[in-house]
Amino acid sequence: MASPVVRRRIFSGVVAGVIFFTVAELTGGPAHFLRSTGRFVSAPFTWAVSLVSHPVGHLMTGALNYSDVVAQNRLLREQLAHDQMLINQQQYQANELQRLTASLNLPFVGTTPTVSAQVIGISPTNFAATVTISRGQADGLLPGMPVVGGGGLLGTVTSTTSHSAIVTLITDAASAITGEIGTSGAQAVIYGSGDARPLRVTAVALSKSVSPGDIVSTTGANGDLLPPGIPVAKVTSIVVTPGATTYNLTLTPLADITNLGYVSVLLWEPGT
Amino acid sequence: MTGLIRLVIASALVGAVQLSVFSPIRLAHVTIMLMWVWALALGISLNRWYATIGGAVVGFMLDAQSSTPLLTFAVTGAVVGYLCGRLGEEGIGDLDGAAWWSGPIVGSLGIVISVLSAMLIATIFGDGTFWRGNAGASMVVNMLLAAVLVRPVGRFARWAIGDDMVVHR
Numbered sequence: 001m002a003s004p005v006v007r008r009r010i011f012s013g014v015v016a017g018v019i020f021f022t023v024a025e026l027t028g029g030p031a032h033f034l035r036s037t038g039r040f041v042s043a044p045f046t047w048a049v050s051l052v053s054h055p056v057g058h059l060m061t062g063a064l065n066y067s068d069v070v071a072q073n074r075l076l077r078e079q080l081a082h083d084q085m086l087i088n089q090q091q092y093q094a095n096e097l098q099r100l101t102a103s104l105n106l107p108f109v110g111t112t113p114t115v116s117a118q119v120i121g122i123s124p125t126n127f128a129a130t131v132t133i134s135r136g137q138a139d140g141l142l143p144g145m146p147v148v149g150g151g152g153l154l155g156t157v158t159s160t161t162s163h164s165a166i167v168t169l170i171t172d173a174a175s176a177i178t179g180e181i182g183t184s185g186a187q188a189v190i191y192g193s194g195d196a197r198p199l200r201v202t203a204v205a206l207s208k209s210v211s212p213g214d215i216v217s218t219t220g221a222n223g224d225l226l227p228p229g230i231p232v233a234k235v236t237s238i239v240v241t242p243g244a245t246t247y248n249l250t251l252t253p254l255a256d257i258t259n260l261g262y263v264s265v266l267l268w269e270p271g272t
Numbered sequence: 273m274t275g276l277i278r279l280v281i282a283s284a285l286v287g288a289v290q291l292s293v294f295s296p297i298r299l300a301h302v303t304i305m306l307m308w309v310w311a312l313a314l315g316i317s318l319n320r321w322y323a324t325i326g327g328a329v330v331g332f333m334l335d336a337q338s339s340t341p342l343l344t345f346a347v348t349g350a351v352v353g354y355l356c357g358r359l360g361e362e363g364i365g366d367l368d369g370a371a372w373w374s375g376p377i378v379g380s381l382g383i384v385i386s387v388l389s390a391m392l393i394a395t396i397f398g399d400g401t402f403w404r405g406n407a408g409a410s411m412v413v414n415m416l417l418a419a420v421l422v423r424p425v426g427r428f429a430r431w432a433i434g435d436d437m438v439v440h441r
Contacts (some may be wrong), residue, residue: 055296
């Protein structure tokens, strides 16, 4: 027979376990609960250190990337001047695009509602290519929704909290997107290879004509998880192995994934 | 008990520094993993249990912000902290008795084990993509940093947490 102290400990343990699993289930599963709790508990520490370390962090980032920063600044100034000139033309083009979209029946352009979001963080390690954005469930975001910006597909939403979401980029090693290469009609799966590495496509039939510079876009066919017609990447090189019946491709994302500021999330779900 | 509280607070602060300062920076496309250096430094400067707990706390903070399987980095931190703590307790690479150059070597080898452990643990947790990323580059960059930082960070750990937690050798 267990002593009263042991019985009390067992009872307390069982009660604590029941409370933990009940709360965990009510808040979306134990993993989600633990992750949210971890973020909640670590937030004050991160906030306090950020307050002190931001100047240090900026100094380090600036020092490490000084030449990049200068080059980017010059490029942005040129781009700004150019964009200023194009604003009036764009207004006209937007109207034209709306008319063309209606006639071409491209379901995602113009008709799919979008939510703009700011990129507020990148993956804390280089083992995953993700970014955190400033919009979440409260803004209508759901896992699986496509994220675009900078002229092409950036990735998909993989998890959400009420006011933020994690977007897995197309360069992530776990990313696989069905696409169509240029006008060849060749269907391909575009794989990510990790942070800051090119995308790749394997086993494209030799009978399909593909050349460097071809744009690969999403197909949206057969209940695909992404809408059709979103440009993803450009073919940069073609690797043919002697004797093989297929060839492999290396691609570069159309969007500049290394310098993301703002992105747009398409509020699109498969079947809509 | 006070030492444990100091350890958890110091580890949380190191985790916050990792997330706020080092995680946004990429050196040759690699994230500087202060959390691993922390676990290794705790191992050579204090004892195996403190290194295990400290590594787990910092790792859990990283897990909370990451899209990788939950507890991947917490378990990695704990494993690495424990192993390095065992070495430290045997007098290999520790701050007190070992030669000055053995700490950096233990730190560098610890990073190799850290990266391999992270890959293995992530695979066990169902994420096989760690093998396809920048694991090699991550190893090289962090090995160099660990070699430089492990002893200073170890001294900081001892200052922050207390000399009374050093295992009797």
